[in-house]
Each structure stands twice: as C-alpha cells, then as structure tokens.
Amino acid sequence: MAEIMNRKGKEKNKNITKTDTSEEIKDVKVDAKDKSYVNKNLPLRILTRVVVTTSLLIVVYYTTQTQKVQPFAKQSELLLDGKVRTVECSSEYIEEVDKFQGCVPNRCKRVVNDKVITEEEAAVLLDIAKMGLQFGGSSGGASILDLHSGALSHGNHFINIYKNKDAKKLFNSFHFEIYRIVKEKVKFAVAYYFQVHPEKIYLTHPTFFSELTAKEAVTVHDEYWHPHVDKETYSSFHFTTLLYLNDFGVDFEGGRFVFIDNAVNRTIEPRKARVSMFTSGKENYHFVEKVTKGVRYAMTISFTCDIQYAIREPDLKKFLN
C-alpha cells in the first residue's frame, strides 16, 4: 500500500513536471534568489550580532569595573586622624611573623595618615629625590634613588650616586637629618597602628625614592604597574610604608595605588606628605596604576621584624667627603 502511494505520488509529480514547466522554472528562480539573498545577508547578520554582543560586553565590563573601584583615600581629603581598614592576615604572613617575638601585629591592616609627616618635611624629601635623580634617570618610566646603597637608575641600568662628585655638592647634613627623622616618625606610626614594639621593627632594604612617568617601559624595572605581594618580591618585608611626595590629579595623572580585594579594588590617591602603611603579606595584594601624565614622586620605606635584614642610615661621610 505504501508503495502504491509512492508510485501515485511519483506520477503526480511527473504530471506537474510535464504540464507546468514554466511554474517550476519560476519557482526555481525564486528559490535561487532567496538563497542568494540569504547568503548575501548572512555575514551582515553575523556582524550585527557580533557588534551588539561586543558592545554589550564592553558596557557590562566598564560598568562592573567602575562599580568595583572604591576610593580608600582621596587626594582631596585630609586624613588627619588616619583611616584604618582591618584585613584578615594571610596564613603565610602569620606563620612567618610568629617567629619574631613582639613583632606580630594584633591584626593585619592598611592605614593612611596625613599627619605623621609635615608638608615641609615632604618638601625637603622631594628636593632630595629631584636633586639625586637629575644625575640619573631610567630610559623607561620608573627611576629609583636608594640613599642606603647609593643605587640610582641610569639609562637601562643602575649607577652608584656616591661615585658622582657633583651630586655630593648638592646634599647637606640638613637633608640627611630630615631623611632620618621622617623614617623614624614613620617607624613609630607603624608601631602605633600595628601595636608592635618600636624597637622590634627595623628599617630594611629596599628603602628608596621613586619617580614614575608616562614613558614607555624599556626594562622590567620600569614595569611598576604589575600586581604583587611585597613579601613575595622581598622576603624580608613585614611592614610596607609609602610616603607620597606630590599630588595625584595636580602634579600627575594616573598613578593611584590600588589594593586588589576579592570583590573590589580600593584606591589610595597620592597626596603630598600622605603616609600609607600595611602588612606586607598576601592580604595586601596591590599595584600602582600607570602614570598617564606628569611625574609622580614617592618613597617606599620598608620594615622587617628580622634584625639580620636591618639596614643602617645612609653614610653621610660618603656624601660630604
């Protein structure tokens, strides 16, 4: 029975083919037209979808990005009483610091205080940084001056500032005294906020001035914007402090300090004489945004609980003789 139906169907089709050829041709033409229409418009439709999806993704990305950034300290605010945020210490940090009696912070934290150092002191340090750095300067966007070791960025490498006779003429004992006092004040601020004994924390290497610009990086030393944990970069660190010497949004653009937390990034906008202090473990994962305009000056002042990594004051004699 099915076969009969098939045959009948075939015959019917045959008839149509014979009697209505023009109709079929017309149909075929329309079909071909339709197909070419579909083929011609397919790339356009795909393109439209791609454009719409990409735009949506961009909008979603930027809205979530901007929502995720929260200022912790803005340049426009003066934090005279300090601003503190407690964070859960990473287990590695606790394990490490536990070895040092009297140096364990009762809590891991980040603190910003604008009263520890005066603007006058910051201005003297800015002078020291600028005077020293004029004898060097990296080919890329990041230069450092370390008065303890004498290391000064120069082109693609480092030179020793203590070997430069002209540099020696510019510095005097007043500069070195302010440099010492500032570090001492910062040490006491760390001891106060982290509830550790001031005699149990020691200045450590590297403690240095930094100068960041929008210049293209030349060597890895110029790539200051990578997220990192200070303790992983320098194992001796237990407390990191940063003293900012000029102003975000005034002297330079970009260059905010950013703590990377799970759901949100928290920013510190540099402000002249602002001191930021934090425990150096994984709990304070961070980066510095690229400077897009101007020059940013800061000082990284590092502390350790391990006396074997303590560093001394810069040797004044090396400069003044």
Ligand SMILES: O=C(O)CCC(=O)C(=O)O
């Ligand atoms: O200059 C800053 O704000 C931070 C620099 C930094 O992350 C570092 O020295 O480890």
Ligand SMILES: [Fe+2]
């Ligand atoms: Fe860092």
